Amino acid sequence: MTPIEIEIQVIAIVVSVACALPGVFLVLRRMALMSDAITHTVLLGIVLAFFIVESLSSPLLLFGAAAMGVLTITLVEAVRRTGLVREDASIGLVFPALFSIAVILIARFAGNVHLDTDAVLLGELAFAPFRRLRPGGIDLGPRALWVMGGILLFDLLFIIVFFKELKITTFDPALAAALGFSPIVMHYAFMSIVSITAVGAFDAVGSVLVVALMIAPPAAAYLLSDRLWVVLLLSALFAALAALTGFWAAWLADASIAGSMATMAGIFFLLAFLLAPERGVVAGARRRARQRIAFAQLMLAIHLFNHEDTPEAEEESRVEHLGRHLRWRPDFARRIVRRAVAADWVHRVNGRLGLTDRGRDAARTALAG
Amino acid sequence: MNLFRELFFDYTLRTVALGAGSLGAVSGTLGAFAVLRRQSLLGDAISHAALPGIVLAFLLTGSKNTLVLVLGAAVAGWIGMLFVLSVVRGSRIPSDSALGIVLSVFFGLGLVLLTYTQRLPTASQAGLDTFLFGQAATLLMRDVAVIAGLGAVAVMAVAVFWKEFKLLSFDPEFGATLGVPMRSMEIVLTTVLVVAIVIGLQTVGVVLMSAMVVAPAAAARQWTNRLGRMVLLSALFGAAAGVSGALISASTRNLPTGPTIVLAATVIVALSMAFAPERGLVWAGIRRRRSRRAIQVDAVLEDLFALAQQHEDGTHGHPVAVLEAMSGGRTGVEATLRVLESRRLARRLPDDAWALTPEGLREAEARRSTRSSTA
Amino acid sequence: MNAGAAIEVNDLTVAYREQPVLWDVDMTVPQGVLAAIVGPNGAGKTTLIKAILGLIPKAAGEILIHGQPYAEQRRLVAYVPQRGSVDWDFPTNVLDVVMMGRYGALGWVRRAGRREREHAMAALEKVDMVSFADRQISQLSGGQQQRVFLARALVQDARVYLMDEPFQGVDAKTERAIVTVLQALRAAGDTVVAVHHALQTVPEYFDWVMLLNVRRVAAGAVAEVFTDENLRTTYGGRVPFLNGAVVEGAA
Numbered sequence: 001m002t003p004i005e006i007e008i009q010v011i012a013i014v015v016s017v018a019c020a021l022p023g024v025f026l027v028l029r030r031m032a033l034m035s036d037a038i039t040h041t042v043l044l045g046i047v048l049a050f051f052i053v054e055s056l057s058s059p060l061l062l063f064g065a066a067a068m069g070v071l072t073i074t075l076v077e078a079v080r081r082t083g084l085v086r087e088d089a090s091i092g093l094v095f096p097a098l099f100s101i102a103v104i105l106i107a108r109f110a111g112n113v114h115l116d117t118d119a120v121l122l123g124e125l126a127f128a129p130f131r132r133l134r135p136g137g138i139d140l141g142p143r144a145l146w147v148m149g150g151i152l153l154f155d156l157l158f159i160i161v162f163f164k165e166l167k168i169t170t171f172d173p174a175l176a177a178a179l180g181f182s183p184i185v186m187h188y189a190f191m192s193i194v195s196i197t198a199v200g201a202f203d204a205v206g207s208v209l210v211v212a213l214m215i216a217p218p219a220a221a222y223l224l225s226d227r228l229w230v231v232l233l234l235s236a237l238f239a240a241l242a243a244l245t246g247f248w249a250a251w252l253a254d255a256s257i258a259g260s261m262a263t264m265a266g267i268f269f270l271l272a273f274l275l276a277p278e279r280g281v282v283a284g285a286r287r288r289a290r291q292r293i294a295f296a297q298l299m300l301a302i303h304l305f306n307h308e309d310t311p312e313a314e315e316e317s318r319v320e321h322l323g324r325h326l327r328w329r330p331d332f333a334r335r336i337v338r339r340a341v342a343a344d345w346v347h348r349v350n351g352r353l354g355l356t357d358r359g360r361d362a363a364r365t366a367l368a369g
Numbered sequence: 370m371n372l373f374r375e376l377f378f379d380y381t382l383r384t385v386a387l388g389a390g391s392l393g394a395v396s397g398t399l400g401a402f403a404v405l406r407r408q409s410l411l412g413d414a415i416s417h418a419a420l421p422g423i424v425l426a427f428l429l430t431g432s433k434n435t436l437v438l439v440l441g442a443a444v445a446g447w448i449g450m451l452f453v454l455s456v457v458r459g460s461r462i463p464s465d466s467a468l469g470i471v472l473s474v475f476f477g478l479g480l481v482l483l484t485y486t487q488r489l490p491t492a493s494q495a496g497l498d499t500f501l502f503g504q505a506a507t508l509l510m511r512d513v514a515v516i517a518g519l520g521a522v523a524v525m526a527v528a529v530f531w532k533e534f535k536l537l538s539f540d541p542e543f544g545a546t547l548g549v550p551m552r553s554m555e556i557v558l559t560t561v562l563v564v565a566i567v568i569g570l571q572t573v574g575v576v577l578m579s580a581m582v583v584a585p586a587a588a589a590r591q592w593t594n595r596l597g598r599m600v601l602l603s604a605l606f607g608a609a610a611g612v613s614g615a616l617i618s619a620s621t622r623n624l625p626t627g628p629t630i631v632l633a634a635t636v637i638v639a640l641s642m643a644f645a646p647e648r649g650l651v652w653a654g655i656r657r658r659r660s661r662r663a664i665q666v667d668a669v670l671e672d673l674f675a676l677a678q679q680h681e682d683g684t685h686g687h688p689v690a691v692l693e694a695m696s697g698g699r700t701g702v703e704a705t706l707r708v709l710e711s712r713r714l715a716r717r718l719p720d721d722a723w724a725l726t727p728e729g730l731r732e733a734e735a736r737r738s739t740r741s742s743t744a
Numbered sequence: 745m746n747a748g749a750a751i752e753v754n755d756l757t758v759a760y761r762e763q764p765v766l767w768d769v770d771m772t773v774p775q776g777v778l779a780a781i782v783g784p785n786g787a788g789k790t791t792l793i794k795a796i797l798g799l800i801p802k803a804a805g806e807i808l809i810h811g812q813p814y815a816e817q818r819r820l821v822a823y824v825p826q827r828g829s830v831d832w833d834f835p836t837n838v839l840d841v842v843m844m845g846r847y848g849a850l851g852w853v854r855r856a857g858r859r860e861r862e863h864a865m866a867a868l869e870k871v872d873m874v875s876f877a878d879r880q881i882s883q884l885s886g887g888q889q890q891r892v893f894l895a896r897a898l899v900q901d902a903r904v905y906l907m908d909e910p911f912q913g914v915d916a917k918t919e920r921a922i923v924t925v926l927q928a929l930r931a932a933g934d935t936v937v938a939v940h941h942a943l944q945t946v947p948e949y950f951d952w953v954m955l956l957n958v959r960r961v962a963a964g965a966v967a968e969v970f971t972d973e974n975l976r977t978t979y980g981g982r983v984p985f986l987n988g989a990v991v992e993g994a995a
Binding site for chain 3: 405529532533535540543544548
């Protein structure tokens, strides 16, 4: 591996971890689409800031972006509060408009600078090592690494310092308000973090793909754990993995690194979705199959119990009857009966089923519960 | 006016206007249902998810025929939508995250495929990246035929299934009890939505097409309370945004079509939200001010009356300060007094005192008796 | 199978994620009664209605309407859901909502026309909402919304009416109006089954009641079944204050 390749991978990892950490709260607070909106509109902040300072390296860009993030939420809220448009449509109105203004400004006025419409979507991770930080002639490494590393630290600090507040305002905003934390202040502060991170990442991965790095790794982590700090840790891990594998896949296919990272993040999510131990699709299907059998056995016991000593008992306890009233296929019914007999819940007498004491107890317990 | 003449004689402008108008009308029509069903952002996911489908269709067939690419887009969009539904139904991931994941990951895959094809020796991929932000100027008449043709099918589906779509959007459970197959109808509606979106991708682009599903419908909602009219208006607004945006973009250099159309649509929404007859914010503001003023007039008149009753002479004057105090220090008392003056219900006395005119006295009495009789 | 029953529910079990919401419930509602389903929160009352209508999957059981499986008898059944199940900001007016009740009979493609409109106006007449026909539904009060839903059910010319908390949050005048309509339905030989939340009015409005708490506790004529003991069993010992409306100690 060449030094440049190493640098790119390091930057990629820093970028994706920096995105995934606040992303955890985006997923948990159901603000994923707001982040989609913000990552689009920060472009306008960048463009406007660029027109003012005429440079792509100024820290003013970060402020411009953070301001644009807050402006976006404010606008969406304002639109929603008119009562004329629902929340989802408010988002869908505001960000395309702001994004369109940005794209038009770029196309018309920034054409020959480092900002063109396609790059906006692709980011320029491959070129990052070539833009270096050189204060006073000393090469400190790629600028992107310093900027994004700084943002990562900032995000990390924010999450650590405000961990309790973030936790409460995420899971129980009413309680938070009662305790004196303002959920609204937290909301705006958090969205500013998201905007700043989006802008920092924009340089590396462009506009839309930031969303992939912010949402997919945390969503995967959320399928693996219930504990907040574990989710944070796993998100960072998945993000880093997506960055690494994404880089190498892009290297092999000679394609966009950012797109590749997003794809890998998606693949990791898919794997978690399917294979997660408790909450994955496979595990769920297996569990439901098990439960269906156990549940059916219980239904049989209760059914027999409810009809014991009633005039219909004779009929209701025939095995054939089960198919009709319990809507069981014949082979399924036979299987359940076999199981119930083996568990000593029922016994067969002249083609009818009768409950044993154990079966009766099981039925009683279930009905009481 | 010049533009209109050019429209008739210039092949490109005519093509562009027809294509953009058609897609706008169709996306407006379907957008009405998407917005009413709170699925505004599903359109965003579908359109972003379409990108890998477009590129794959090109890679597999080597053709850039619009129909082929649209088909690829539709398949990919449909798969993306299925993913969203599976994730939501099969896990605790909330729907907005599912949308965000599908949107960005599929899009990322699309970009990978796009940059991959850019490196291929066959340089004929040029033009695929117009699908990012759209380029109306690349439309040919046969592309417009595809757009209009598929669009017509979509609109016809809406006409045929009108009752069912209405039930689906308003009260799906009730619809199910009528025996209408709601789940199938949902699939049909979503499929038609996918079609409405993918026919617009060449003109508006993947990134911004979702706005064409949201904005015309949001605008239309402000003007009417009937579903049929809302859908028609939405189609109209969509077509208007499409045509105006596309024409402006096609006749200006360095102006990608997608953003231009979206801005046109946004202007329409903003104007609708401000000026629509009942719901318009401007009128609502005026109504509010008017009622506030009426309340103030009533209050100050009552105060003057109360003061007048404390004196033998009903026309005794009282300084403004007293009235302001009675108003609980609220501002605008002077302005209200002037309004009363203009209606000849009060008059200003020398040394800045105010008193009721005889007419004002009668008016105040009348109002008081109305108040007590309705109390 | 009880040929004369309006609704026959046998061995109905509904589970949500393998947790039972209704256990092996039997219910036979005779024709021509006003029936109430009562029980505490979470008892499965709404679930029972929805399971009968096929709106939620059942783990076991069969539903018969007038002796035939529900799927073949949809035309005979009309549903009045809870008011909160719908977005009242939807762009439509009262008449339009009521006409939607005829969509099942219209079938595919055909549009609602003059006949449907007249049908709908007749139903609005019965609930005293004719003057509201043009009104945008977002401008309706709770009681008016409930009456619109009732009218929508009436146009279906059904024999069995399933209602979910029809008196929840409506004013007294509307409540009386609805009861009048229901009594007219009963007089015509139709059957009404309503999830009901206010125990005090059960004896006044209904003649048949089902006490439900995940299992069926008791069901039958109000005079026989609506007893202190049964209510205590249903509500787990904590019976809401009833103001002497309960039939004292039947066996």
